[in-house]
Amino acid sequence: MAKQPIVLVALVLLLVHVRARDDNGLGASFIFGDSLVDAGNNNYLQTLSKANIPPNGIDFRASGGNPTGRFTNGRTIGDIVGEELGQPNYAVPFLSPNSTGKAILSGVNYASGGGGILNATGRIFVNRLSLDIQVDYFNITRKQLDSLLGPSQAKDYLMKKSIFSITIGSNDFLNNYLLPVLSIGARASQTPDAFIDDMINHLRNQLTRLYQLDARKFVLGNVGPIGCIPYQKTINQLSSDQCVDLANQLARQYNSRLQDLLTELNENLPGATFVHANVYDLVMELITNYDNYGFTTATTACCGNGGQFAGIVPCGPVSSLCSDRSTHVFWDPYHPSEAANLILAKQLVDGDTRYISPMNLRQLRDL
Template structure:
């Protein structure tokens, strides 16, 4: 009788362990634990709503196609979802990463991830001062440090560390403002441009960014996806103020972006070698967006030059999107929602190329492979 009981207990234990192992692995494959998002207005989900700043998107018709809010503005600088929203959805996160400054960014909600991005923010602290207030990368990481301590309390230090290292992705989309709203500003940056060559300015950016990414690593970030700077000379704002034709882009901003992007790729290789256990994925946003702009018809767009929502000039590229702006009739036919930011339709294409694309656009692996690493 004792032997039968022992066998039964052994069988139950074996089934329990097998079931636990299966569930643990299934959970790891089915979805990402948390998405921590850093950067600028391309991925801001509403942090600037809580700042006294000139850079805001919590006014209609922004968010008109954002289903989660019923078409009301949320502070996202587009008509619908950002790339960060779409990536989180596709990788299995049940909720959008909550903006750090929002009142509900506390308790268990932070376990799905937190969004620290801020419209106007950059790598350098001086970037975006034209907007009065914005959250630069240094402060965004300070904020993550607070969240990191909250997760320790929620899960306990050992589980929290594992959750950060194995179940979380850290995405950073930053750098464009350092050129557009710092180095290239005609008045505010003229002193900097006289004293700093493009090489020196890019050096400054790379040195700051090295320190920032290392700080995140020290807070247990291991899986990184870093976006390079897109073709900022091709946005409707640049085309409009420089009075270009539809198929033209401004050379200088694009040259600066390409120069920075080359250095960024080298930086990520250096960090991978120096930070044990880290994985740095390079998102080639420049080539991806340039592909959309150059071959927009192939992707179902009718224009890659004119903003859907905006005013001023032939490409509606001077005045940001707001209640008095003109708005296109078919938002899904425009690559650009406003003078600066892609439409949700464009974000959807960009996000899917990053999630399941090949090494032309995302290397050394795509985001689905990074999640399952």
């Protein structure tokens, strides 16, 4: 008989531990962006930008190595950040049939391959979700949260227990301003300054809309060194240690303006915290010193075809595939491998102000 109270005490302690872990963990992750963080929304669109074919997802344990629509061999940065911060489940893609009821309490992913800040971005893919549409979709989720939790608790959950991450902007250059077929008119009439002005003004409006819908903890990734991806190196016939200057220059120009915008929003939107993720320098560090991180190449895509760096044809069933995915910084002509995503995500979660400022994501969660 004496055993019963001991079992009871153990059970109570276990429940207390679970409750404490729940309170410390991240409640929800709301993810906006492009193919770097798309978790399967494009599977439900008639689009040319899809990753629901093998060998994409070959290392994604949750699906048993089957493709899910993630544009990498395993987890995206968004997936890994959520895990590191104690989010109970991956944020569910908004367009998937199971993005209803309690599933949305771990967060929702609105990201879309080919999507950009500007609505015209990614037209070449036919369909994609621009940031405008992604925020419209969050508005739907916002109402669902009121129904699930009640208005007061929903507001509290969003303001205190949720992180809003936005990873977008690369396509506005790669599949808009720099795309010869579509953008010759835009480039003739718009200087880089004017184009970037448009991007920043659009982004300001969307972030303010999210704030008005009770988002308070934000992280924004800047645009990475897009002139160094295998696709750009291949089509411009560069050597392995060269990058396309114009593409990187545009990224740096936008990134400088983004930093100013986040400072402005931190000052003007009471109670909000906007964290700046310096993806450009983080990825450049990986590309420059890849061998220090256990990679053998930062130029050749693991999965792809065409040209010197397998950088022209996207990853698919007939692509050449490297034997060891963990040794490549790039999974395909555009996107990092899971091994690279892991390094990037851990810097964002626990890194210092070189890469994530004014605080890292663990500190943002605990605010």
